[in-house]
Structure formats: structure tokens, C-alpha cells
Amino acid sequence: MHLKNFLPAFAVLAASxxxxxxxxxxxxxxxxxxxxxxxxxxxxxxxxxxxxxxxxGADAAALASDGFAGGSFMATRRPAVYSAYGDKAQDKGINKxxxxxxxxxxxxxxxxxxxxxxxxxxxRPGVTHLVLTQKDRVYPFYVVQHFRAMEGCDVVETWVExxxxxxxxxxxxxxxxxxxxFPLIANRFYLQSATGQWSCESQxxxxxxxxxxxxAIGSRxxxxxxxxxNASFMLTVGEKATExxxxxxxxxxxxxxxxxxxxQRDQCxxxxxxxxxxxxxxxxxxxxxxxxxxxxFALTYSAAGKGQVSRNIHKWARDWQLPAGHKxxxxxxxxxxxxxxxxxxxxxxxxxxxxxxxxxxxxxLDDGWFGTGKYARDAKNQDRVGLGDWVINPEKLPNxxxxxxxxxxxxxxxxxxxxxxxxxxxxxWIYNAHPDWIVREKTRxxxxxxxxxxxxxxxxxxxxxxxxxxxxxxxxxxxPGLSYIKWDANxxxxxxxxxxxxxxxxxxxxxxxxxxxxxxxxxxxxxxPQVDIQACSSGGGHADYGFLRYADEFWGSDNTDARExxxxxxxxxxxxxACAIAAHVTDVPNHxxxxxxxxxxxxxxxxxxxxxxxxxxxxxKPEEVAFAKQCVADxxxxxxxxxxxxxxxLVSPYGGSPLASLMYVSEDKRRxxxxxxxxxxxxxxxxxAPIVLQGLAQDASYRLKELNVMKGAKHVRVDGKALGxxxxxxxxxxxxxxxxxxxxxxxxTAE
Ligand code: DGJ
Numbered sequence: 001m002h003l004k005n006f007l008p009a010f011a012v013l014a015a016s017x018x019x020x021x022x023x024x025x026x027x028x029x030x031x032x033x034x035x036x037x038x039x040x041x042x043x044x045x046x047x048x049x050x051x052x053x054x055x056x057g058a059d060a061a062a063l064a065s066d067g068f069a070g071g072s073f074m075a076t077r078r079p080a081v082y083s084a085y086g087d088k089a090q091d092k093g094i095n096k097x098x099x100x101x102x103x104x105x106x107x108x109x110x111x112x113x114x115x116x117x118x119x120x121x122x123x124r125p126g127v128t129h130l131v132l133t134q135k136d137r138v139y140p141f142y143v144v145q146h147f148r149a150m151e152g153c154d155v156v157e158t159w160v161e162x163x164x165x166x167x168x169x170x171x172x173x174x175x176x177x178x179x180x181x182f183p184l185i186a187n188r189f190y191l192q193s194a195t196g197q198w199s200c201e202s203q204x205x206x207x208x209x210x211x212x213x214x215x216a217i218g219s220r221x222x223x224x225x226x227x228x229x230n231a232s233f234m235l236t237v238g239e240k241a242t243e244x245x246x247x248x249x250x251x252x253x254x255x256x257x258x259x260x261x262x263x264q265r266d267q268c269x270x271x272x273x274x275x276x277x278x279x280x281x282x283x284x285x286x287x288x289x290x291x292x293x294x295x296x297f298a299l300t301y302s303a304a305g306k307g308q309v310s311r312n313i314h315k316w317a318r319d320w321q322l323p324a325g326h327k328x329x330x331x332x333x334x335x336x337x338x339x340x341x342x343x344x345x346x347x348x349x350x351x352x353x354x355x356x357x358x359x360x361x362x363x364x365l366d367d368g369w370f371g372t373g374k375y376a377r378d379a380k381n382q383d384r385v386g387l388g389d390w391v392i393n394p395e396k397l398p399n400x401x402x403x404x405x406x407x408x409x410x411x412x413x414x415x416x417x418x419x420x421x422x423x424x425x426x427x428x429w430i431y432n433a434h435p436d437w438i439v440r441e442k443t444r445x446x447x448x449x450x451x452x453x454x455x456x457x458x459x460x461x462x463x464x465x466x467x468x469x470x471x472x473x474x475x476x477x478x479x480p481g482l483s484y485i486k487w488d489a490n491x492x493x494x495x496x497x498x499x500x501x502x503x504x505x506x507x508x509x510x511x512x513x514x515x516x517x518x519x520x521x522x523x524x525x526x527x528x529p530q531v532d533i534q535a536c537s538s539g540g541g542h543a544d545y546g547f548l549r550y551a552d553e554f555w556g557s558d559n560t561d562a563r564e565x566x567x568x569x570x571x572x573x574x575x576x577x578a579c580a581i582a583a584h585v586t587d588v589p590n591h592x593x594x595x596x597x598x599x600x601x602x603x604x605x606x607x608x609x610x611x612x613x614x615x616x617x618x619x620x621k622p623e624e625v626a627f628a629k630q631c632v633a634d635x636x637x638x639x640x641x642x643x644x645x646x647x648x649x650l651v652s653p654y655g656g657s658p659l660a661s662l663m664y665v666s667e668d669k670r671r672x673x674x675x676x677x678x679x680x681x682x683x684x685x686x687x688x689a690p691i692v693l694q695g696l697a698q699d700a701s702y703r704l705k706e707l708n709v710m711k712g713a714k715h716v717r718v719d720g721k722a723l724g725x726x727x728x729x730x731x732x733x734x735x736x737x738x739x740x741x742x743x744x745x746x747x748x749t750a751e
Pocket of ligand 1: 488537555
């Protein structure tokens with residue numbers, strides 16, 4: 001080990017600083033229980049450690065590997081904080097990998113980074129904000145890398161700004177937000193990610209990452225970024241982690257466009273993790289004098305398994321990322337599955353009456369209210385027309401959205417409605433007027449999607465965004481007290497190009513599109529801060545923290561089959577808190593799978609997220625309405641625990657278990673809610689192993705109350721009893737299940 005390359009003294013910084021302060025050549029960035037150790041070597045910044053807390057920088061320096069990785073003389077890479085293609089200081093030859101590839105203005109393909117400034121800058125209390133300014137050793141090309149350590153939730157946010165001060169444009173072949181090389185930290189690695197498709201989002205997969213392999217996931221949709229994979233990962237370092245054991249690095253990219261994420265374990269056990277906006281359509285052209293801010297990445301580490309990784313990210317989301325992460329989310333009814341395109345005002349009023357009776361708080365009108373004349377999105381035209389013409393269809397709704405809002409208010413309900421602002425149908429007035437406003441190649445026929453006519457607007461073009469802003473502003477401003485927007489997006493980029501951008505900048509379209517989308521969302525959110533947003537993209541296609549900077553929640557999936565939802569919500573819970581996962585009780589047979597599950601099962605599953613309805617209450621029997629009323633009343637009581645509490649996943653639905661179970665515990669550990677859902681019926685599954693609880697106070701005594709009891713059928717013998725936290729977490733809660741799709745919910749209150 002070349003100890004002479006290390007500078008022994010690391011600066012240890014207090015939790016927050018009042019002004020910019022130079023950190024010298026080494027630095028420890030701490031959260032409550034993790035440390036990132038940085039050191040400048042050969043003029044470049046390296047990451048010597050990321051994991052459990054290390055108090056002494058000298059220890060990190062002495063123990064970090066430097067050329068001994070895997071015990072092989074071939075080990076050549078150095079743990080760069082931001083790995084750039086071609087950098088000699090990051091490799092003994094030149095680095096052939098790297099999350100940044102720049103073709104400089106003169107055609108040079110390599111970038112050699114050196115640290116020019118390292119400082120902590122002022123930030124909010126509880127945050128240490130480190131800024132590493134790096135520059136190419138020859139070219140005036142700058143990489144400004146930020147690390148914000150959030151003390152309380154053990155999360156480090158990191159992002160990069162690239163600044164081109166060269167004489168001409170540079171091309172960014174890769175421009176990752178995270179491009180960390182880790183020194184050798186284990187002999188085994190396992191990568192968990194979430195994959196899926198429409199109505200099957202966030203299915204967990206895990207595989208061992210063996211020596212010499214790279215695992216890459218990503219989305220090139222451009223819009224539905226969270227379908228084929230979620231932009232997140234959990235990397236187990238060492239023996240396979242469980243919910244409660246093992247060393248796990250978890251991370252999530254905050255980006256709503258195309259993205260790529262890869263973990264490489266090279267032939268010498270060196271691990272590189274990269275994540276960022278995808279550039280597979282071509283290099284991003286950054287003009288002279290311009291800079292670009294790349295998407296943020298949230299990174300966390302736990303030595304206590306995957307459950308803690310999730311809790312860290314959930315807390316970060318509620319405390320720092322969601323627009324109003326501590327606001328309790330309302331119980332709503334969305335009109336979609338209850339009426340699709342066929343509603344009349346009377347149908348919607350009846351739905352409002354129904355949801356009000358059951359205790360709901362918000363009515364949301366879904367697709368089908370807009371478009372005029374031959375482009376009216378009515379029961380006949382359905383999804384073939386109208387997108388982009390955000391004006392009311394007076395034939396369908398003579399009193400408009402304003403009238404519906406009035407009706408909702410009369411019933412004491414809040415009101416919201418659906419839009420799909422990134423899309424147009426070629427069958428629309430707006431497209432007829434502006435055929436050059438869509439994402440397309442100038443020379444090729446336009447590929448279309450849903451309804452045979454759907455295309456994506458070119459949000460790289462400010463005039464397009466302004467038009468949509470003006471249309472939405474006109475609608476919002478007329479609806480007093482408007483409280484909710486469902487923001488849908490039902491297409492991928494089916495064409496590739498921007499009529500607005502010049503030939504040189506065509507490949508910038510996907511990135512500029514997403515930046516444009518955020519610009520529009522930010523403007524609307526700033527003018528209408530009280531209007532909550534649900535991110536939707538053909539279901540869970542916008543389960544991403546880029547959108548969730550502006551949106552309060554996302555629609556978990558178009559698949560509302562409760563059994564399927566157990567898996568989908570389980571996958572989504574890895575990185576997203578319950579307050580952000582919209583889960584609705586729908587009619588049976590289920591519209592997606594045809595399966596019939598009991599109403600209780602549907603409630604028991606939906607109540608583990610942000611509860612809502614998506615059915616016509618008129619189709620419910622009086623006893624079902626009575627049951628629903630009780631469920632909603634109970635949900636309102638347990639809502640703070642479910643939506644704001646810590647999640648403990650107890651029994652996974654994966655791996656052949658006949659049931660799944662999870663629980664939420666309030667921060668003060670005074671309240672908890674336990675959910676159990678059976679997945680497969682069988683006599684031998686009716687008396688499963690007791691459910692061993694987690695997260696309770698050992699010495700507290702909890703009064704147990706079973707909720708959502710249907711026809712007096714309880715699942716425990718200890719209902720109403722006070723039970724010790726220690727017993728519940730060691731012996732577990734013995735339960736009995738009966739029949740297909742049985743389930744149970746228990747409320748625990750400390751005495
Ligand atoms: C797709 C969404 O996921 C559904 O919930 C619904 O809003 C439809 N679009 C409407 O077209």
C-alpha cells in the first residue's frame with residue numbers, strides 16, 4: 001500500500017456549517033451511523049470508505065485498498081469519487097470505464113480530473129454539504145460534485161454539475177450522476193432490483209454478482225421510466241442480506257426520463273456503481289459556456305439488512321424529498337374503474353354521494369372530460385381523441401369542472417381531476433394547429449401509441465410547455481379550492497427527435513424533455529402549492545423520486561387485483577413510503593385479472609398504502625357499505641402510523657410463502673399496525689407460524705385490537721389483550737386464517 005500517497009489527517013466537520021469552508025485534502029462525511037471517507041491522491045479525489053461510521057480518517061486511509069484489490073497485481077483501478085473515461089489518475093493505465101465520457105471541443109476523448117477546490121457550504125440544519133470541484137488537467141471542463149449528508153436518515157444525496165468553459169461544444173457520451181468506484185469490501189455481492197411491465201410493476205429480483213460480471217438495468221422509455229425497472233438498487237456486501245441482517249448499500253436515482261444503472265464487479269473484485277440519465281440515443285451536446293446539472297441520487301447504507309435501507313430512504317423521502325411528506329393523505333374515490341369514459345354528471349354526483357357516505361374526503365374525476373367537437377373524448381371516441389385540448393366537453397359535463405367542484409363542496413368533499421399534459425392525440429385541435437410540437441423525426445412518419453393517435457409533446461420546446469401551462473392555469477384558476485391533480489402519461493418516446501432543437505442538438509431531446517417537464521411541474525406547484533399531484537404513468541410508470549419532488553404520491557399500478565397488489569406494493573415499498581403509494585379498493589371480478597377476492601381482503605391490502613376507492617359505490621350492497629364505513633373510520637385513526645410510521649417487512653410474499661405480512665410502527669413506538677395477507681389457501685397454511693413482530697419497544701405493553709373484522713370472524717385469540725413488546729417480537733403473534741384470500745389487520749396501542 002502506498003501510504004505516502006495518503007494525507008493522514010482528515011477533517012471532521014460539525015453537522016452544519018454557516019459558510020463555505022475549505023476541507024483540505026481529506027474529509028469524513030458523516031450521517032448518524034455512516035461515514036464516507038474522501039482523500040485526495042495524485043491530485044484526484046478518491047472515496048476510501050462508505051459504510052459504518054469511522055471516527056478516524058487515518059484509519060480509513062491506512063485500511064483502504066490501493067492496488068491490492070483481489071490480491072491480484074492486475075488490480076489497477078483506484079476508487080474515484082467520480083469515475084471519468086480515460087483518467088490516468090483513476091487507473092494505472094487509463095480508466096476504460098467511468099460514468100463520464102467527454103469528447104472535448106478539439107476531439108480529445110479522455111478526461112483526467114483533478115481536485116481544485118473542496119469545501120463545505122451552508123445548508124439546512126442537519127445537513128453537511130460537501131462540494132468537490134474538479135477540473136480536467138488540460139481542458140477548462142469542470143465537474144462540480146455535491147454530497148449532502150442527511151444526518152437523521154443516514155442518506156447522502158449526491159449530484160453533479162458539468163461546466164464547459166472550452167472554446168467549443170463538448171459531447172457527453174456518458175453523464176452519470178453517480179460513478180463511484182469502491183475499494184474491495186467483500187468477497188460476495190448480491191444485487192436486488194425491481195423489474196416489471198404494465199400491471200406488474202416492481203417485481204423483485206436478486207442475483208449474485210460474481211467476479212467479472214456487470215449487471216445493468218435501465219429504462220429507455222423516456223416517459224414511463226419505472227416500468228421495466230425501477231431506478232433503484234440494493235447491493236448486499238458480503239453474505240446474503242435479509243430484512244434484518246447484512247450489509248446493504250441502497251440507492252435511488254431521482255429522474256423521470258430514460259436512465260441506466262449498472263454495478264460492475266471486475267476481474268479483481270473492484271466494484272463500480274454507476275447511475276444516471278441515459279445517453280444511448282447519442283451524446284449530449286454541451287455548448288461552450290454552458291453547464292448542466294445532472295439528476296440527484298440518494299444513497300444509503302445499513303449494517304442491519306434491507307429493512308433499514310428502506311426505512312432510511314422512506315424517512316429521507318418524507319423529511320426531504322416529497323413536497324409535503326408529513327401531510328396526511330386523504331381517502332379518495334377516483335372515477336376510472338367505476339365508469340371509464342361513460343360517465344354523466346349524474347353518475348359522478350352519485351359517486352360523490354357514495355364515497356361521502358363511506359367517509360371519503362376527496363373525489364377525483366379521471367379521464368374523459370375534455371375535448372370538443374369531433375375531438376370530444378366521449379363514450380364513443382374514448383382514448384382516440386382530445387389529448388392536448390384541455391377544455392371541458394360541454395356535452396358530457398354541461399356544468400363543467402367548476403360545477404363538479406361545487407357539487408363536491410356541497411357534500412363536504414375536496415375535488416380533483418385527471419390530466420395527461422405531456423401528450424397529444426393527432427386527433428386534437430392543438431396537434432392540427434402545431435404538428436411540429438411533438439417528439440418526432442422531421443423525415444419519418446409519426447409513430448403513434450394508445451388509441452392509434454397518441455404522441456408525446458416536445459417538452460424541450462419552451463413554447464409547448466408555455467401552452468400547456470396556460471391551458472392548465474386557466475383550468476386550475478377557475479376552480480376554487482382545487483385540491484388534487486392526477487398527472488398521467490401513457491406513452492413512451494415512439495419517435496426520437498425534437499423539431500425545436502437544431503441538427504447538432506438532436507440527441508439532447510430526452511434529457512431536455514425531462515428538464516422541461518420539471519420546469520412545468522415546478523411552475524404549477526409554485527402557483528398552486530395546495531394542489532396535490534398524483535404521478536401516474538399507465539399505472540406505476542412514474543414511481544420515481546424525480547417526479548416525487550413535485551408529486552405527493554404515485555398510482556401504484558393499473559392492476560388493482562388485491563393479491564397482485566401484495567407483490568407490487570411489496571416491491572414499491574423497498575424505496576417508497578406508504579404515504580406515496582396510492583392503493584384503491586375496486587370491484588370484483590377484478591378488471592385486470594378477473595379474480596374475485598373478498599371485500600375485506602381488498603380493504604386489508606389497500607389500507608397498507610394511501611387508501612382510496614375506484615368503483616361505483618352504487619354497485620355495493622348495504623352490508624358492504626357498512627363494512628367500508630368502518631374500514632375508512634379505522635383507517636383514519638391508523639393513518640398517521642401507516643403513512644408516517646416506520647415499515648417493517650415481516651414475511652415476504654416471494655419465495656413461496658403462503659402469506660405475506662408487514663407492519664408500521666410510529667416513530668415513538670406507541671402505535672403499530674400489522675397486516676397479514678394469505679396468498680395460497682391450504683389446510684396446512686391455516687395455522688401459520690406465529691408472525692414475529694419487529695420495531696416495537698421491548699418493555700412496552702400493547703393493547704391488541706383486530707380491525708376490519710367481517711361477520712365477527714377474528715384471526716387471533718388474544719384480541720383485546722395487552723401483550724408485551726418483547727413477547728410479540730420473540731414468540732410472535734399466533735394467527736388463524738380461513739378460506740381463500742383471507743387476511744387480517746391488527747392495531748397495537750401502547751398502554
Ligand atoms: C392510465 C391510468 O393508469 C389509469 O388509472 C387511468 O387514469 C387511465 N390511464 C385513463 O386513461
